[in-house]
Amino acid sequence: MKILIVGAGAIGGYFGGRLVEKGEDVTFLVRANKKEILEKTGLNIRSKNGDLQFSPKLITKSDNSKPFDVVLISTKSYQLTTAIEDVQPFVGPETMILPLLNGIAHLQILIRAFGEEKVLGGLCFVESTLSDDGTIVQTSPVHQLVYGERTGQQTERIGKLELAFKGTKAEFVKSDDINQDMWHKYLFITAMSGITSMMETSIGPIRDLETGQHVIRVFLEELVAIMEKIGAPIAPAIAETQFQRINDMSAEMKSSMQRDIEKMQPTEAEHLQGYLLGKAKEVQLSVPILEIIFTKLMLYEQRQAVQ
Numbered sequence: 001m002k003i004l005i006v007g008a009g010a011i012g013g014y015f016g017g018r019l020v021e022k023g024e025d026v027t028f029l030v031r032a033n034k035k036e037i038l039e040k041t042g043l044n045i046r047s048k049n050g051d052l053q054f055s056p057k058l059i060t061k062s063d064n065s066k067p068f069d070v071v072l073i074s075t076k077s078y079q080l081t082t083a084i085e086d087v088q089p090f091v092g093p094e095t096m097i098l099p100l101l102n103g104i105a106h107l108q109i110l111i112r113a114f115g116e117e118k119v120l121g122g123l124c125f126v127e128s129t130l131s132d133d134g135t136i137v138q139t140s141p142v143h144q145l146v147y148g149e150r151t152g153q154q155t156e157r158i159g160k161l162e163l164a165f166k167g168t169k170a171e172f173v174k175s176d177d178i179n180q181d182m183w184h185k186y187l188f189i190t191a192m193s194g195i196t197s198m199m200e201t202s203i204g205p206i207r208d209l210e211t212g213q214h215v216i217r218v219f220l221e222e223l224v225a226i227m228e229k230i231g232a233p234i235a236p237a238i239a240e241t242q243f244q245r246i247n248d249m250s251a252e253m254k255s256s257m258q259r260d261i262e263k264m265q266p267t268e269a270e271h272l273q274g275y276l277l278g279k280a281k282e283v284q285l286s287v288p289i290l291e292i293i294f295t296k297l298m299l300y301e302q303r304q305a306v307q
């Protein structure tokens, strides 16, 4: 199977690297400057699950190539529009589009660009970041990628994808209800990234405080109330499940949003917290914690814009 990864960043480089390690035919679509760097340095992964260094197959948007069988989209949400334009020449009638971004709003954007049929559902749990020298640093044992047909069907193409992903060092999980899994991850990450970015620390010190525990719980309940009101396909006890997940994570765990803020980079606040805040307004729900967190993130974005 010919696999194209859009973006050799923290997650694209990581999961793409694990597929290369297994022997799959993987190409990375990168921008010209990144191509130049990667041709010199190779792609380097430093990981809890084993280091890896290799010379990746690289293309840029202006190169010629046949369509790929599957395209994994692993850019940030604010880079998606350009990424869609850049990847179009490599998408054919049978190409599957597998998005790995956090959030939900990107699904409609991808469906508009590529059509309902092509777009699968996907998400990942991995703590990964790019260091100053471009090394992908993956810092906790979990490295799971979940994917599936949004219809829930066991199609021939998803069977082929399963075969390609099988035997990889990272955990690739086929889901029969990827819509629900994506909403559950969306709930988790909106809470986790919002709270850690707001409090400017990893999750451990926050949840060690009684007030921290309370804020996490109430924020999750607030987010669930929005999701229930708009008819999102979430499970009844999901607030409690995600509360436990947050309590079970290692104390040092940070969110990618918080790491982006530490690196003074843009955030996905509009895509994650902003989208749900918009929905809360539509259905007239009061969501004070979400409003406080979103305000903090917008103030950060405004400071960045003037610098």
Ligand SMILES: NC(=O)C1=CN([C@@H]2O[C@H](COP(=O)(O)OP(=O)(O)OC[C@H]3O[C@@H](n4cnc5c(N)ncnc54)[C@H](OP(=O)(O)O)[C@@H]3O)[C@@H](O)[C@H]2O)C=CC1
Pocket (backbone or CB within 6 Å): 006, 007, 008, 009, 010, 011, 012, 029, 030, 031, 034, 074, 075, 076, 077, 079, 082, 083, 084, 086, 100, 101, 102, 124, 125, 126, 127, 128, 129, 130, 256, 268
């Ligand atoms: N990091 C993490 O631990 C996790 C992240 N996620 C989610 O995954 C998504 C990606 O995050 P992450 O990997 O951290 O982000 P990164 O910034 O590390 O990676 C994004 C990559 O996409 C590349 N890119 C952007 N636009 C294009 C384009 N048009 N053509 C080619 N390459 C492009 C960027 O390249 P360039 O350097 O040229 O800008 C960059 O290398 C986000 O939605 C995030 O929320 C989900 C789970 C965990």
Ligand SMILES: CC(C)(CO)C(=O)C(=O)O
Pocket (backbone or CB within 6 Å): 102, 124, 125, 126, 127, 128, 189, 192, 193, 254, 255, 256, 257
């Ligand atoms: C919390 C984590 C690392 C879990 O995968 C994540 O998804 C993110 O920070 O974007």
